[in-house]
Amino acid sequence: MTSPANDMYARRGLRVIDGEIDDGSSEYKRQVHKNLTTTRMRTLSTQMSYRLDQGSGRCTYHIGVEDDGCHSLLDYPSISESAWILESIARSLNSVVLERKMIQGEIVEDSSGGLKLVDDVSEVVFVDEPPVLGKGIHMNGCNVNEDEKFGDEVMEEVEEVKPNGGKKVKLCTEEGSYTRCELTIQRVETHLLDPSPLSLSSLSRGASFAESRASSFAEGMDGAMAATDLHKMENLQMNGSTDQPAVVSPEKEDKPLSVEETLSSRNIRVAVVGNVDAGKSTLIGTLTTSFLDDGRGSSRTAIMKHRHEIESGRTSTSSSHLLGFRHSGEAIAGRDKIRSNKMKSEDEIARASYRIITLMDLAGHEKYLKTTIHGVSSGMADYGLILVNSRHPPTHMTQHHLNLCCSYGIPVVVVFTKVDGCPEHALKTSKQELSKLLKSPEIGKRPFAIKSEADVATCMGKLHTLAPTIDISCVTGEGLNLLRKMLFALPKRRRHEKKVDRPFEFLVEDVFNNVPGVGSVVSGFVNAGELTVGTTQVYVGPTDDGTFLKTVAKSAHIARINTGRVTAGQSATLAFSLNKEMRKKLRRGMVVMRDNPTSTKEFDAEICVLKGEGTTIRESYQAYVHILNVRQTAFARNIEIVNNNALGLPPSHNAKRDIEGIVLRPGSRAKVRFEFAKRPEYIRPGMRMLFRDGRVRGVGIITGIPAVAAA
Secondary structure (H helix, E strand, O other): OOOHHHHHHHHOOOEOOOOOOOOOOEEEEOOOOOOOOHHHHHHHHHHHHHHHHHOOOEEEEEEOEOOOOEEOOEOHHHHHHHHHHHHHHHHHOOEEEEEEEEEEOOEEEOOOOOEEEOOOHHHOEEEEEOOOOOOOOOOOEOOOOOOOOOOOOOOOOEEEEOOOOOOEEEEOOOOOOOEEEEEEEEEOOOOOOOOOOOOHHHHHOOOOHHHHHHHHHHHOOOOOOOOOOHHHHHHOEOOOOOOOOOOOOOOOOOOOOOHHHHOOOOEEEEEEEEOOOOOHHHHHHHHHHOOOOOOOOOOHHHOOOOHHHHHHOOOOOOEEEEEEEOOOOOEOOOEOOOOOOOEOOHHHHHHHOOEEEEEEEOOOOHHHHHHHHHHHHHOOOOEEEEEEEOOOOOOHHHHHHHHHHHHOOOOEEEEEEOOOOOOHHHHHHHHHHHHHHHHOOOOOOEEEEOOOHHHHHHHOOOOOOEEEEEEOOOOOOOOHHHHHHHHHHOOOOOOHHHHOOOOOEEEEEEEEEEEOOOEEEEEEEEEEOEEEOOOOEEEEEOOOOOOOEEEEEEEEEEOOEEEOEEEOOOEEEEEEOOOHHHHOOOOOOOEEEOOOOOOEOEEEEEEEEOOOOOOOEOOOOEEEEEEOOEEEEEEEEEEEEOOOOOOOOOHHHOOEEEOOEEEEOOOOEEEEEEEEOOOOEOOOOOOEEEEEOOOEEEEEEEEEOOHHHHO
8 A cells, every 4th residue: 555645756757848957047935935944045045046147037837746747736825925035035136027827727537536737728827916015126116915825725716717718717726736837937137126025034033924014014125125114114005006106216217227327327436545554454354244344354355356455454465346225325244145245246236226425445555556546537436535544633634635536626535534543533633634635725624523414404405515424333333324325326427428428438448368268358437428348349549559449349347237338437347359469559547439539648637737836847847647548658748838927826936938938836737748758649628637646746637638649
């Protein structure tokens, strides 16, 4: 006599679809129970993420089916509950259910009391049910009835229109109503999804849908989804009707907002500068990982790129890190909750964010000042964070960084770090010294202490005259929430989206040759225009002889997300189709354009020599010039005085004529023709320049390109 278990296995031998394969976008599940452990929930989430990747963002789940394609012979409530749990897991992965198809009538009894496949295929019932959590990008709520229950309580009947007959059929919910379900899941690259009515933690506790609805809104979905504020929760429609639309934040647009738009029009770039011991990398690591520092450098090791940086604690290169915010202003945790031992990648943060703050970590040591200057010059920063160690007064490097930001017209926010355990007199002294620097004629700003959210709102719109100051500690967490609110409230200053109609201009900041399976890749910033990759021909250069390489942009990535189009305001990477000889010619400081540009070795600029340490500039003066991403030594070939007395400066600051020609001193303005020392570069009128000979000596604007050099 066979046991009931063996009899069930024998009965589950009726194949309805082909067997499952290990790879691909299809997954088979007999049943997903509601009483799941946290480990099992993470396994299911990782498995679904794999299937979505295999299907390029879309996958299909067959519920009530064995791995060999045979029917699992489960009734409707078990299948419906499994589909609901999988849909909640999908929502945690920024995915929605496009189709939820229930199938019945495939299995019938034969004359001997056994089971067989139905002979007439037309008797099979296909019912398209609405997803429990709704579908699409803009959700108005959850498409589920208030009285609907899951779990042990059996639904009495479900009605739906049969596609082929046009008449209503009923899904049988009684025992023996063998059902299977097909779930089509699509990954959505947007943050505009309503919170799931049930969090993964609630699912792992085995809570029912109705019991956990209220608490789940407060918890939100793990991973990309988060809880909205109370006002939004009250306005969510639980019945899915559209008679009374939910209240939408004024910042939301009627159309869906893509990741590409988030990374351009709502991406605020912040340069983080300060002295070598100010804690720049530690602050960025604490903000992006959502974990406090241990006082021994645990936060900075999460973002440093090189081994010598970790060992010495000094940043020597420029790097960018994303800090994401939701509509409510809540920062997105940097730790991946599905894979708890791994940090979230840039694409995961970008998909889940409404607003992104790009924190540019720059070197603080005087040895790497030229790297910091290049980072500020080419970084297109909207704002600057000036970090000051509260235990020591500001140093000469702090003054250099303030002058650097003000030279480029970048508003600054001053952050006093390491206030935990700092003596009151030391903090007071540091603030007094910094106040003197800010009020000096070179800077001309007034410090404004941020103590509450009201102070944040007060200083918005006045950042060109005020310098907000915030006290923080990355060890105790003091002031970090206020700093996050400050960063979220910063308005977008550079409107690159207004330059979409201009000719495409991509500034190359780094080059990666021989990427396996790809070839040559360059990273940089889209300064103007837009480009559709694939077949569009572009020009890359200039090379050492001033010519441009004609090639094709094969593919593009933004925040590690593959995209077919890049637009102004985005940091992107482009892959080119180049041979070995052409790859050797790639370098930093190049430009990628759609129209064939010209390079030049000479240019005219109107400059202003900064006040400070004494320096004299005359013809043949040699300096290191920074023009956006271009950096090269240049000579002053010709000098013409402009508005000699317009600034009302004392005679000692004016330009003078001596036997050797015009001499420029601090405070002087002049029109100078520069010549690059090594190779021609691509520059155009309107670009901002900075020149230095060890330290910053002056700033200026490109006014023209000599016609002879451009020919």
